[in-house]
Amino acid sequence: MSTETNTGNEKVSCLIIGSGPAGYTAAIYAARANMKPLLYQGIQPGGQLTITTEVENYPGYPEGIQGPEMMLDFEKQAARMGTDIRYGLATKVDFSGHPLKVQIDEEKWIEADSVIISTGASAKWLGIPSEQKLNGHGVSACAVCDGFFFKGKDVAIVGAGDTAAEEALYLSKLCNNVHMIVRRHEMRASKVMQDRVLKTSNIIIHWNAETDEVLGDKKVEGVRLLNNQTGEKCEIEVSAFFVAIGHQPNSDIFKGVLDMDEAGYIKTIPGTSKTNIAGVFASGDVQDKIYRQAVTAAGSGCMAALDAERYLGEAGLH
Missing domain, CATH: 3.50.50.60 (FAD/NAD(P)-binding domain)
Known part of the structure; x- marks a missing residue:
């Protein structure tokens, strides 16, 4: 009262x-x-x-x-x-x-x-429309919350700090392959976290890469990457897209x-x-x-x- x-x-x-x-x-x-x-x-x-x-x-x-x-x-x-x-x-x-x-x-x-x-x-987002459109349908800002739903699948995660490294390692135990999208030619994560990521065979790092588009109509089906050095684009089939930029x-x-x-x-x-x-x-x-x-x-x-x-x-x- x-x-x-x-x-x-x-x-x-x-x-x-x-x-x-x-x-x-x-x-x-x-x-x-x-x-x-x-x-x-x-x-x-x-x-x-x-x-x-x-x-x-x-x-x-x-x-x-x-x-x-x-x-x-x-x-x-x-x-x-x-x-x-x-x-x-x-x-x-x-x-x-x-x-x-x-x-x-x-x-x-x-x-x-x-x-x-x-x-x-x-959560900080990348700011691309497809990311918001598919939020909750394969796009997530919490791997610990949602990684379980993509057991045995290929997924992507964007980020280069300790959180991204931790979440990539978490996903690597559940998922088939984890595509880690890193904007520069190096990671910001601590040395020990970087070493763990680099030693994990099913984490595939895409250096100098930016997310051009999250692909899929009703759910995430892939991601299109842009190489920010060469300008080349490539598409990867994934079932989930995790944003770990803080x-x-x-x-x-x-x-x-x-x-x-x-x-x-x-x-x-x-x-x-x-x-x-x-x-x-x-x-x-x-x-x-x-x-x-x-x-x-x-x-x-x-x-x-x-x-x-x-x-x-x-x-x-x-």
Whole structure:
């Protein structure tokens, strides 16, 4: 339940920003602890899972489940526990004093005793139309999530960093051949990761190569590569196309306010969800660049709610 302050702003005990597995799990725990959370869903209600088709690796769904359906289950559970769920985007913050202030949709300010940030991260894409058209139909930004569906098939992966190398190695254990598309004549990955990739017989590296087009009408059937030195094009038959050129944490509005790493991921005190500002907690992919799984995001959302409850209790606010 929220109240109105003498400034005309709405005042809540716990404000949650974002609505993926981390945000909704934080909401479930916060609501059960009688913190009366208010959750704003952000620009993509349900987060990255809403653009994922089949989810087979989340515990409790023995037959698997569609990503959007799973996020609706999360939302319903958070609502049933008493979370006030609203559509809106956090556009600005003022964490200079208490209560903490967050602006929604560039107009309304919410004052909160605690804030849980669960804004997630967005996969970086190449920006070609066929990539978006076939997203969820063989195009994926998560080999660990979707590689299993292409067991014994030929697949392609684009990227040259540690993540791309790790995902190529993961795919090599499941798939027949893994075509790795590298834009330059060398990889950016660490030496040890490069050595592993080069020693794996079914990873075929295409150097100086760029993706000209992902081929297929209803599903991925191949990829057309452009050699950026010779200008020659070639086509490879593949059943899946994985993009591993990095993720962008959705943390822009916290820049200069919260401690972040060089990539923009919010830093938390190890083993907790605490940021450098008292009462502000971060969970999910906005602070996790290593695991980036729905189940780890949900776990960190639970941590954030428990940390927030403890903080409110110690501060005499709950």
